[in-house]
Amino acid sequence: MKLTQEFYLRDNVVEIARDLLGKVLCTRLDARLTKIVITETEAYAGETDKASHTYGGRRTKRTEPMYGRGGLAYVYLCYGIHHLFNVVTNVSGTPHAVLIRAGHPCVGEKIMLTRRNRPVADVRLLGGPGSLTKALGITTNLTGTSLLGRQVWIEDHGITPDESSIAIGPRIGVDYAEEDADCPYRFVATLDGRFS
């Protein structure tokens, strides 16, 4: 059920980004349990990827978790407002990560509505990386946390989108990355009611 270390240690970050579609991202924070089905991801291929914070081997206090072992969380503040959640992959020393961009409510929908201060669950509840972390209660103080622990983890509920329901395209908001801005590293799944 819960994804194991081996899932995250694999060396093809693009493949892991695709495999994360349909998996269930869970948090238990402030004694409140929330789960969402992942529907959109992006791969960031570390040192060779101009869109990645670790391009060229840049290593700072912020990016330190990306250099850790696969299976850690990398959370950072973007535009001074939004906390963005990433899954660190590959072995220690290879700073790859997958950004979780969107999802569908699974457990704790009411808690998520409260955190987002919204009346009803629509596509905007979890419709972007910043909205998603707010709904799940994720903040930068979770950066470096293990995804095999008690606060945040990922489960397999047996949802496997087939090839035809996955759209692949260039990543969002990475215009600064020159030629790497066009890499087909973004995955979107359309799961028509196939989640529990």
Added chain:
DNA sequence: CGAATGATATACT
């Protein structure tokens, strides 16, 4: 379309 909003990286003194 444009403001909000603050940590972070980088380039200076």
Added chain:
DNA sequence: GTATATCATTCGA
């Protein structure tokens, strides 16, 4: 140590 530009976005006009 201090200054400044930049940003893997969101929301509301």
